[in-house]
Each structure stands twice: as structure tokens, then as C-alpha cells.
Amino acid sequence: MDHFLYRDGALYAEDVPISEIAAAVGTPFYVYSTATLLRHFQLFDDALEGTEHLVCYAMKAASNQAILKTLAQAGAGMDVVSGGEYLRAKAAGVSGDKIVFSGVGKTVDEIRTALTGGIRQFNVESEPEMEVINAVALELGVVAPITVRVNPDVDAKTHAKIATGKSENKFGIPIARASEVYAHAASLPGLEVIGIDVHIGSQLTELEPFELAYTKVAELTEQLRAEGHNIRRLDLGGGLGIPYTRANDAPPLPVEYGALIKKTLGHLDCEIEIEPGRLIAGNAGLMISKVIYVKSGEGRDFLILDGAMNDLIRPAMYEAHHDIVAVQEPAPGLEQQPYDIVGPVCETGDTFAKQRNMPPLAPGDLVAFRSAGAYGAVMASEYNTRPLIPEVLVHGDQFAVIRERPSFDEIINRDTIPEWL
Numbered sequence: 086m087d088h089f090l091y092r093d094g095a096l097y098a099e100d101v102p103i104s105e106i107a108a109a110v111g112t113p114f115y116v117y118s119t120a121t122l123l124r125h126f127q128l129f130d131d132a133l134e135g136t137e138h139l140v141c142y143a144m145k146a147a148s149n150q151a152i153l154k155t156l157a158q159a160g161a162g163m164d165v166v167s168g169g170e171y172l173r174a175k176a177a178g179v180s181g182d183k184i185v186f187s188g189v190g191k192t193v194d195e196i197r198t199a200l201t202g203g204i205r206q207f208n209v210e211s212e213p214e215m216e217v218i219n220a221v222a223l224e225l226g227v228v229a230p231i232t233v234r235v236n237p238d239v240d241a242k243t244h245a246k247i248a249t250g251k252s253e254n255k256f257g258i259p260i261a262r263a264s265e266v267y268a269h270a271a272s273l274p275g276l277e278v279i280g281i282d283v284h285i286g287s288q289l290t291e292l293e294p295f296e297l298a299y300t301k302v303a304e305l306t307e308q309l310r311a312e313g314h315n316i317r318r319l320d321l322g323g324g325l326g327i328p329y330t331r332a333n334d335a336p337p338l339p340v341e342y343g344a345l346i347k348k349t350l351g352h353l354d355c356e357i358e359i360e361p362g363r364l365i366a367g368n369a370g371l372m373i374s375k376v377i378y379v380k381s382g383e384g385r386d387f388l389i390l391d392g393a394m395n396d397l398i399r400p401a402m403y404e405a406h407h408d409i410v411a412v413q414e415p416a417p418g419l420e421q422q423p424y425d426i427v428g429p430v431c432e433t434g435d436t437f438a439k440q441r442n443m444p445p446l447a448p449g450d451l452v453a454f455r456s457a458g459a460y461g462a463v464m465a466s467e468y469n470t471r472p473l474i475p476e477v478l479v480h481g482d483q484f485a486v487i488r489e490r491p492s493f494d495e496i497i498n499r500d501t502i503p504e505w506l
């Protein structure tokens with residue numbers, strides 16, 4: 086469920102007409118709904134009720150500080166995967182003891198930044214990284230709380246580019262080596278081993294891979310405890326999928342996911358952390374774009390939009406589907422027609438949808454890409470010297486630009502010309 090609905094024939098974000106935002110900020114842009122963000126966070130928080138837990142929003146999904154602050158004020162922690170994300174979370178007012186640091190290649194500088202500013206835990210992904218965190222902690226005279234990310238060798242049954250839990254993936258340590266690696270960690274005085282971490286992939290549409298992974302984590306918890314480790318926190322990663330089409334796919338609900346966590350891990354008396362990103366932000370955001378031209382091709386019509394692959398790369402990168410709807414609601418019974426919906430970038434990959442049925446559209450009409458809140462704005466680039474598009478946050482009948490569109494001068498002046506030219 087989201088808060089982007091038609092009213093009297095016009096698409097709204099909560100109580101604000103999309104066309105009003107478009108008139109104020111120009112197109113293309115991203116727009117997020119506060120109510121939807123909060124609702125999705127609350128679903129997870131409620132799903133773990135009765136268990137000591139923290140929902141750490143995976144901020145790489147959508148990292149604008151206004152979004153972070155909205156969620157943090159509701160009680161969310163943050164999962165960060167870089168020093169930049171760590172600093173951004175801090176800038177949004179999140180305290181260090183609610184930030185977990187994930188990622189397969191943390192640098193010395195990033196580790197130092199987090200240990201200096203305060204950190205809930207590092208999710209360690211390799212023994213070399215463990216050694217470095219230990220060294221930096223000793224240098225700073227602190228003890229770094231850590232979990233080790235284990236790779237449970239589970240098929241997440243999702244797109245290959247976002248599956249992370251198979252043994253051939255770069256993530257975590259093989260679960261079979263956990264004993265050895267935990268013993269190593271326990272021998273390092275700059276580290277305090279507090280738990281286990283696992284994250285098997287993104288856009289999972291079934292519970293079964295989670296069940297397989299969490300069952301292995303439960304067994305590992307008992308084994309490591311028997312070996313003398315004080316395992317008291319389990320970080321279960323993110324990955325629960327969202328419906329990208331209204332029509333048919335219905336991934337498991339957070340409440341079902343929460344029940345599975347309690348079933349597989351509830352007897353261990355551990356604090357639970359989860360790191361959902363996509364499910365919190367994905368359906369809380371739209372990308373709004375304008376039709377520039379309608380071009381008749383050989384046997385097909387193209388809708389050429391002002392938004393492009395550099396603004397929303399998911400279709401080009403993951404063959405992802407986004408529902409695309411007209412901002413002006415089509416009259417009931419109006420006949421639809423197939424369009425190839427494309428952006429202006431000079432690549433055939435800049436195609437959002439092929440032969441997609443849409444109401445007849447004309448230059449100047451607005452369209453909305455649904456489910457664009459996660460892995461949308463954060464993955465945008467300035468390819469073709471196209472400015473990063475603005476982000477707008479709606480709250481009831483108010484809206485605010487939470488990131489401005491840069492001017493061409495700002496973009497161009499970032500280059501510096503060497504003396505010899």
C-alpha cells in the first residue's frame with residue numbers, strides 16, 4: 086500500500102497533486118511520501134514486537150537526509166555501507182550507537198571515522214578486514230563491537246546481480262569456516278565479538294531462502310556459544326521484496342517475515358536486527374517525467390521522456406519492471422495503445438519499457454514511474470551531462486525540495502583544466 090492515489094482524475098502524493106509539484110520544481114524529479122515511509126518502517130517494527138530488536142534501515146536504498154531523519158525519528162537505526170553513508174547518517178542526526186556498518190571492503194579511513202564517531206557494530210566480511218579493524222581500534226584505544234557476516238550458501242532466487250548468499254558470491258565468510266574465524270576474532274584484543282550477521286540478497290519474493298539461512302544461523306549460534314563465544318545479537322540483513330506490479334506478484338508480508346524470524350531464532354534469546362531498504366523506500370517513491378515527443382517508428386510508437394537511464398537505471402541494469410502511469414487519470418474505458426517508453430540518452434539500453442500499454446499521450450503530459458523510491462535517486466549519474474534530478478518529500482498537504490537540481494554551471498565548473506592546456 087502507498088499514498089499515491091488518483092483523486093478527481095489527478096495523481097496525488099498524499100494530499101498534494103503531482104502536477105503542482107511538477108509546476109514548482111520542473112521535471113524529471115523524485116517524490117517520496119512520508120506516510121508510506123513511516124508505514125513500511127512500522128510494519129517491520131510491529132512484526133518483531135515482543136522480541137528485543139532494532140530495524141536498521143539500509144540507507145543505500147534512498148539516502149537523502151530528510152528520509153533518514155523521518156525514519157530515525159520513528160525509531161529506526163541505520164545500516165551503512167561506506168564512510169560517506171556513515172557521515173550522512175550522522176549529519177541527519179542518527180547517533181552512532183544506532184548505526185551498523187556493513188560492506189565487503191571497509192577502508193582504514195572509514196573504520197577510523199566510524200570508531201571515532203561511535204558505532205553500534207561492524208559487520209565484518211573477511212579475516213583481513215578483521216585484522217584491520219582490530220589494529221585501528223587498538224590505535225584509538227577503543228574496542229570495536231563486531232559480528233561476522235557468514236555466507237550460508239543459500240540460493241536467494243532473485244536476480245543474479247543482487248544475490249549475495251551463494252558460496253561463489255564475494256560476501257561474508259563461508260559458514261563452514263565460522264568456528265575458525267570466530268576463534269581468530271576472539272583472540273584480537275581490539276574486537277568484541279557480539280553476534281552473527283547474514284544477508285542473502287535483495288528483492289526476495291519467497292520466505293524459503295530466509296528460512297534456510299536463518300536455520301543455519303540458529304545452529305551456528307548454538308555451536309559458537311558452545312565454543313565459548315557470547316553470541317547475543319543476530320543481524321539478519323534485508324532483502325524482503327516488494328510488488329513492482331499492481332497486478333500479480335505478492336511477496337511475503339513483513340508480518341510473515343517477522344513470524345519466520347521468531348520461529349527460527351526466537352528460542353535463542355538474542356537481540357534481532359534487520360536491515361530492510363527496498364521494502365521501506367521502494368513503494369514510497371515515484372519518478373515523475375514528462376513526455377517530450379511521441380515518435381512513430383516502424384510498426385511501433387515511441388514515447389520519448391525527459392527522464393532517462395541516468396536518472397533511473399534499474400530497467401537497464403536489472404531488467405527491472407516499473408509500472409508507469411499517466412499523472413492525468415485516463416477516462417474509464419479509454420482505449421490503450423502500446424508504446425516503447427524511452428529516454429533521450431544515446432544508448433539503446435535507455436529503454437524503460439517495450440510495447441507497454443498506455444493511454445494516448447501527448448508532448449507535455451506527465452507520467453509517474455511507480456516503485457522508484459529505492460535504488461532510484463541513489464544510483465543516478467550525470468551521464469550525458471544531465472543534472473541529478475531533484476528529490477521532493479511530501480508530508481500531508483506540504484511538500485519540500487529535499488535536494489535541488491544543480492545548475493549546469495555547477496556541474497561544468499567541477500572540472501578543472503590543467504595548466505598545460
Ligand SMILES: *Cc1c(COP(=O)(O)O)cnc(C)c1O
Nearest residue numbers: 143187287323324360361362363
Ligand atoms: C543492500 C543491503 C541491504 C538492503 O537490502 P534490501 O533488499 O534493500 O532490503 C541490507 N543489508 C546489506 C548488508 C545490504 O548490502
